[in-house]
Amino acid sequence: MATAGPSSSSSHSESSNNASGGAEGGEDEAPDNSNFECNICLDTAKDAVISMCGHLFCWPCLHQWLETRPNNQTCPVCKAAISRDKVIPLYGRGSGNQQDPRDKLPPRPPGQRTEPEPQNSFMPGFGFGDGGGFQFHFGIGAFPFGIFTTFNNWGGGAAVPPEMERELPQLLQYILLIMAFFFYWNLFFG
Amino acid sequence: MPMFTKLAHKTSTAAKSSGQTAAKTAAAAAAAKGNVTSPAGKHFLDNTRWQKRLQKELMSLLKEPPPGVTVDVDQAHTKLTEWVVHMEGAAGTLYEGEKFQLQFKFSPKYPFDSPEVIFVGENIPIHPHIYSNGHICLSILTEDWSPALSVQAICLSIISMLSSCKEKKRPPDNSYYVKTCSANPKKTKWWYHDDTV
Numbered sequence: 001m002a003t004a005g006p007s008s009s010s011s012h013s014e015s016s017n018n019a020s021g022g023a024e025g026g027e028d029e030a031p032d033n034s035n036f037e038c039n040i041c042l043d044t045a046k047d048a049v050i051s052m053c054g055h056l057f058c059w060p061c062l063h064q065w066l067e068t069r070p071n072n073q074t075c076p077v078c079k080a081a082i083s084r085d086k087v088i089p090l091y092g093r094g095s096g097n098q099q100d101p102r103d104k105l106p107p108r109p110p111g112q113r114t115e116p117e118p119q120n121s122f123m124p125g126f127g128f129g130d131g132g133g134f135q136f137h138f139g140i141g142a143f144p145f146g147i148f149t150t151f152n153n154w155g156g157g158a159a160v161p162p163e164m165e166r167e168l169p170q171l172l173q174y175i176l177l178i179m180a181f182f183f184y185w186n187l188f189f190g
Numbered sequence: 191m192p193m194f195t196k197l198a199h200k201t202s203t204a205a206k207s208s209g210q211t212a213a214k215t216a217a218a219a220a221a222a223k224g225n226v227t228s229p230a231g232k233h234f235l236d237n238t239r240w241q242k243r244l245q246k247e248l249m250s251l252l253k254e255p256p257p258g259v260t261v262d263v264d265q266a267h268t269k270l271t272e273w274v275v276h277m278e279g280a281a282g283t284l285y286e287g288e289k290f291q292l293q294f295k296f297s298p299k300y301p302f303d304s305p306e307v308i309f310v311g312e313n314i315p316i317h318p319h320i321y322s323n324g325h326i327c328l329s330i331l332t333e334d335w336s337p338a339l340s341v342q343a344i345c346l347s348i349i350s351m352l353s354s355c356k357e358k359k360r361p362p363d364n365s366y367y368v369k370t371c372s373a374n375p376k377k378t379k380w381w382y383h384d385d386t387v
Contacts, residue, residue, distance in 0.1 A: 040301060040337040041239050042246045055338075065337055068302045076338035 039077050040065060047108050048090040053080040059108040062087065084109055240300060244270050247341050251275075256346045271296045274310070275345060283353040290315055292348065293324075294341060304335035306376055307344060316358040318387055319351060323368045325375040326351075327361070329382040355387055 038045040040061035047059040055077040057065075066073050066084065075082045089108050248270075251261050258278035266273045273294040279285025291311035297303050309315065309324035319327040330339060330347055361367070371378055 040243075042243050043239065061337070065302055074336075076336040079336070 045090075048092075049087040049108060050090055051075050051080070051082050052086050052088075053078050053082070056090075057087075059087075059089070060106070063106050088112070240298075241270060243301060244296060248273075250340075251342055251345075254342075256342060256349060258349065259345045261341075271300075273341070275341070277345065277349065279315075280349060280353045284355055284358055285315060285352050288313060288315065292345070294344075301337035301339075304331050304339075304376070305341070305344070306374055307331055307348075308375055315352055316360060317352060317355050318357075318359055318361055318384070321361055321364050321367055321371075323371070325367075325371065325378065327380055327382070329380070332376060332380055333382075351387065 036044055036048075036056065038048070038058040038061050039055055040057055043058075045056050045058045048056060049059045049062060050056050051062075053075050055075055057076075062076075062082075063084075065076055066082070073082050074080065087109060089111055091111070248261065248263070248266055251259070252263065255261070258280055260276045262274040262276065273296075275292040275294060277290045277292055279288040279290070290309055290313055293306075293308050293310045295306040297306070307326060307328075309320060309326065314320065314322055314324050321327075326348065328347060328351065330336075330344065367378075
């Protein structure tokens with residue numbers, strides 16, 4: 001393909017509309033077009049997705065490959081780990097013109113949009129809701145238990161991963177509730 | 191194009207299964223008709239795309255073949271799923287001046303499934319990873335296959351495998367394997383442990 005020099009320039013416009021195999025000139029892809037060929041079907045990528053390692057595929061092609069080896073999902077080109085969630089769809093300018101995506105099997109994974117980093121509010125502790133690090137907490141029981149419930153409450157956002165920020169204190173609360181229950185049980189009936 | 195040429199002997203063989211062969215011919219017939227769905231009802235892309243890929247591969251193999259490789263175009267045109275590739279031993283190697291024929295068979299699942307590649311004809315190269323029935327122990331032909339590989343890549347791997355050979359000999363278990371193996375090398379459980387050649 002790299003050797004297809006100036007002689008192939010006449011076929012440039014022809015190759016862009018997917019000549020289905022007929023003439024020799026139609027097969028002769030222009031060199032700049034081959035950069036956007038799917039690595040699996042070797043045709044111009046349709047419903048294009050790109051892997052984290054930077055390799056381009058048609059989504060239907062890649063999906064079929066991932067289905068072929070569900071336990072060992074690797075990039076066909078470089079064998080890097082790859083997965084449905086780790087590919088990025090490419091939307092060109094013409095993408096609005098395509099057929100209804102619901103007709104397509106399988107659906108292409110959506111793009112991942114993250115909101116821009118919010119500005120830190122003035123006092124993080126009182127910024128209820130958006131962006132601030134305020135978190136509800138309660139303490140039950142005597143001193144040794146109460147001390148546990150108070151940590152991790154002024155999380156500044158970035159320091160603790162959000163999943164942990166939500167789940168860890170909740171787990172602690174359950175444990176503390178149970179411990180407190182036995183503590184009082186012991187106190188009154190022991 | 192990255193290549194993974196873990197090469198080695200095989201150790202055990204899968205039993206022949208006539209049932210599987212029948213299923214395969216049925217699948218091939220379905221492919222010839224251009225069915226869009228597989229027997230399992232799973233969605234498959236239209237076959238014209240894979241035919242198109244094979245045609246593209248054929249074109250690029252004609253245009254830029256690896257050194258010493260020529261493809262039998264007429265035969266490939268009569269049956270796109272079965273190719274014969276002629277190969278010459280590279281100059282300066284143990285196989286210099288020798289001529290070999292490789293047979294490629296593409297299943298309807300190509301390129302998700304690797305092609306079946308064996309040496310055919312009178313001259314089967316004598317190599318520690320090539321059995322006398324033409325079967326080749328090459329990891330990219332089974333478990334290390336990737337749809338980004340191509341006929342060109344396979345040819346190059348095989349040439350490289352031949353060229354790096356230091357001593358012409360058959361695999362140690364050749365006579366046993368040839369007696370017990372299936373006709374299809376893909377039914378063999380290959381064990382890739384020797385990547386020196």
